[in-house]
Amino acid sequence: MRLAWMISLGVGATALLATMLSVLAVTALGPGLASLHLSTVLIEAAVAGALGAAGGWAGGWLLNGQLVRLRTILSTADAAEAPTARLMAPLDGLARRHLEVIEELAAESRNARSQVRQIEIRKHLAQTEVEHLSGVLHSLRDAVLVTNEFNELVMANEAAASLFRFDRESAINKPIAQVLPEKDIVALIGEAAEAGNTSSRKHTECVLPRDPEPLNLEVSLSSLAADAAHEAASVVTILHDITQERQVSRMKNEFVSKASHELRTPLSSIKAYIEMLLDGEAQSEKDRREFYEIIQHEAERLGRMIDNMLNISRIEAGMITATWETVDIVPIAQEAVELLKPQAAEKDISIHFQRPHQACHAEIDRDMIKQVITNLISNAVKYTPEGGRVTVAPDLTDCDRSVIVSVNDTGLGIPPESLPKLFSKFYRVNKHERVAKGTGLGLNLVKQIVEAVHHGEVGVESEVGKGSRFWFIVPCKQGA
Numbered sequence: 001m002r003l004a005w006m007i008s009l010g011v012g013a014t015a016l017l018a019t020m021l022s023v024l025a026v027t028a029l030g031p032g033l034a035s036l037h038l039s040t041v042l043i044e045a046a047v048a049g050a051l052g053a054a055g056g057w058a059g060g061w062l063l064n065g066q067l068v069r070l071r072t073i074l075s076t077a078d079a080a081e082a083p084t085a086r087l088m089a090p091l092d093g094l095a096r097r098h099l100e101v102i103e104e105l106a107a108e109s110r111n112a113r114s115q116v117r118q119i120e121i122r123k124h125l126a127q128t129e130v131e132h133l134s135g136v137l138h139s140l141r142d143a144v145l146v147t148n149e150f151n152e153l154v155m156a157n158e159a160a161a162s163l164f165r166f167d168r169e170s171a172i173n174k175p176i177a178q179v180l181p182e183k184d185i186v187a188l189i190g191e192a193a194e195a196g197n198t199s200s201r202k203h204t205e206c207v208l209p210r211d212p213e214p215l216n217l218e219v220s221l222s223s224l225a226a227d228a229a230h231e232a233a234s235v236v237t238i239l240h241d242i243t244q245e246r247q248v249s250r251m252k253n254e255f256v257s258k259a260s261h262e263l264r265t266p267l268s269s270i271k272a273y274i275e276m277l278l279d280g281e282a283q284s285e286k287d288r289r290e291f292y293e294i295i296q297h298e299a300e301r302l303g304r305m306i307d308n309m310l311n312i313s314r315i316e317a318g319m320i321t322a323t324w325e326t327v328d329i330v331p332i333a334q335e336a337v338e339l340l341k342p343q344a345a346e347k348d349i350s351i352h353f354q355r356p357h358q359a360c361h362a363e364i365d366r367d368m369i370k371q372v373i374t375n376l377i378s379n380a381v382k383y384t385p386e387g388g389r390v391t392v393a394p395d396l397t398d399c400d401r402s403v404i405v406s407v408n409d410t411g412l413g414i415p416p417e418s419l420p421k422l423f424s425k426f427y428r429v430n431k432h433e434r435v436a437k438g439t440g441l442g443l444n445l446v447k448q449i450v451e452a453v454h455h456g457e458v459g460v461e462s463e464v465g466k467g468s469r470f471w472f473i474v475p476c477k478q479g480a
Ligand code: ADP
Pocket: 379, 380, 381, 383, 384, 409, 411, 412, 413, 414, 422, 427, 428, 429, 430, 432, 437, 438, 439, 440, 441, 442, 443, 444, 468
């Protein structure tokens, strides 16, 4: 409409120009009637054009009115040769009116331009917001699916596409049942859509069969009906992977139950021997002494277990601060050997210290590394039958960038199926339980100290009946 109106105005303006040209011609030629008639014809043609083109726009109508007046004057002038001034009066009015129209038109045009600018700014802002939101949605680690009231997929982020292994582009607008093979989730979305906006946000959990382990997902569904009357609704489904949380809580439960079981064993033993002593079952001094020694031994075991548990959980919680110093590991290993020699001697086991040709400096927490070496030698002695041999060998490795300490024994060895679990908390090789008492925490503490604190590595090679080689490597410089 506005465009038609503007065209009309344009044509009207052309007509006016023609009118004014004619008037100028009149003025220039004087009252010559032939010229006036010629001008009249020109104006008439222009007005007709304006009216025809603009389809009756008011400007044309106005011009035509002025023309009628002009023709009357001209016909009078024709007869009486009226002065030019009489012709100018209606043309002045016409020009004024036209100027007003042009000003109105300019104001309208300014207004329209500013509105267009505002719309463009709003459009730009809306586009930026959409891009921003889509960026946020795609950067989310949670999978997001949006389906309409017909259960067709209208939006899915990259996390959703990779979780359910579909191609985002081709999945859009397809029924969700075709996109997701997981019937449980499709059913949940269908239920939420049917419930319309009467349903509030719903949370549930589901398990996705995946390799190597199934995924635990927390599913939240929100229905968004267009209006209250709508029966079905669009559904926003957010799937949060809680596999790790579930694993951690499972491990915690396992730890608590294993720890309480392991703590109860020495405690029950202590309790039993105290009861026997109280009941007078140890009649001789020798028996009593034996009972006291068992109690002392079990109490020490209990203390070691509690210390190990505390140290492991402190390292796991990042609560242990290492006291870093660059020291030679060779004398530390030798100190540990000396410490365990009496224990080895009791079983007639010889401990050999293989001194390297050079010093083995590394940035370590001295006490923690000494504990690691002590634990490994103590195990070697524990699980090696009488008359066996243990060798402790520190050395430089990895082009002198790391220090390796290995502890070899000629002991029982470890069955291959036990090797992957050997460094887990409370793990003990079944057959070894009769050979020596233990906590099942020593090797886990070794692993925590070497790997979590010193950024190194632990390992074992073993053959049943022949012996084992436990080793650990720590970098000479932390953070290098
Ligand atoms: P424990 O207190 O039972 O010794 P560890 O965590 O130190 O606990 O060791 C876990 C298990 O690993 C032991 O119970 C034992 O079965 C096995 N093990 C550790 N060291 C050796 C070794 N040198 N030879 C054979 N088995 C070993």
